[in-house]
Amino acid sequence: MKNSTPMVKAANIHKFFGRKNHVLKGIDLEVSKGETVVILGASGSGKSTLLRCINFLEEPTAGTVEVDNIVIQAGEKHRDRDKKILELRKRTGMCFQAFNLFPHMTALENVIEGPITVLGQKKREAVQYAEELLEWVGLTEKRDEYPSCLSGGQQQRVAIARSLAMKPTVMLFDEPTSALDPELVGEVVEVMERLAKEGMTIIAVTHELHFARDVADRVMIMDQGTWVEEGTPEKIFNNPDEMRTRQFLAHIL
Numbered sequence: 001m002k003n004s005t006p007m008v009k010a011a012n013i014h015k016f017f018g019r020k021n022h023v024l025k026g027i028d029l030e031v032s033k034g035e036t037v038v039i040l041g042a043s044g045s046g047k048s049t050l051l052r053c054i055n056f057l058e059e060p061t062a063g064t065v066e067v068d069n070i071v072i073q074a075g076e077k078h079r080d081r082d083k084k085i086l087e088l089r090k091r092t093g094m095c096f097q098a099f100n101l102f103p104h105m106t107a108l109e110n111v112i113e114g115p116i117t118v119l120g121q122k123k124r125e126a127v128q129y130a131e132e133l134l135e136w137v138g139l140t141e142k143r144d145e146y147p148s149c150l151s152g153g154q155q156q157r158v159a160i161a162r163s164l165a166m167k168p169t170v171m172l173f174d175e176p177t178s179a180l181d182p183e184l185v186g187e188v189v190e191v192m193e194r195l196a197k198e199g200m201t202i203i204a205v206t207h208e209l210h211f212a213r214d215v216a217d218r219v220m221i222m223d224q225g226t227w228v229e230e231g232t233p234e235k236i237f238n239n240p241d242e243m244r245t246r247q248f249l250a251h252i253l
């Protein structure tokens, strides 16, 4: 599901770690509102770094990032910059491989924390929405459980609910299922799939083939900090142009 309004625009993103390690080499990425983009590529190619640059968890060395009309240039200095970065982060939900829930808080408390402390919501309002989100991810019965009592799949679903509680306009997923036991992967992918169907704009680094093939609108292949090729899932999986795409797919298929 997509239309033509760009929701995320990254232009000419470069990232160096130190002087020599040029990890992103002029990456461009445009994602439309409601579009689901899957990024694939070998380990070390720069996928996580790109996601982290998009929400300024990592400062790009050069380039411009635009999320939902908030434009931030690498290295620019002005008074409102920190405020702009905070705004951009609020609009950008992120879900990582490690679930990163607060261990001393219940599922519900994890979900209401951001809305109360960052968005300034009233507790009652935050709880009501958190309950809706926990129901949406299928965890109504777990609202008062601590993370240590939840399976990895349940923890990751709480983490997704926690991100959604901030009402992001874009969700970034960085290998959200790669730390899970195989039998728990499906329940997390199912939630991501529903999110895509409901019109969320999604950028996902995931090697879950069902998601890449059947849910993504577009698949992009990264290698050594540049794009190799992009296209519809049909194109990329059935008839890629590039040898490097074929080689990469041969590893994961």
Ligand SMILES: Nc1ncnc2c1ncn2[C@@H]1O[C@H](COP(=O)(O)OP(=O)(O)O)[C@@H](O)[C@H]1O
Residues within 6 Å of the ligand: 017, 021, 023, 041, 042, 043, 044, 045, 046, 047, 048, 049, 050
């Ligand atoms: N904080 C960091 N400091 C130094 N090097 C880093 C850092 N983060 C990532 N890198 C390097 O950047 C490259 C790309 O890493 P990453 O973005 O994690 O790739 P991917 O997610 O595709 O596996 C790797 O060579 C990695 O070692």
Ligand SMILES: [Mg+2]
Residues within 6 Å of the ligand: 047, 048, 049, 174, 175
């Ligand atoms: Mg990574």
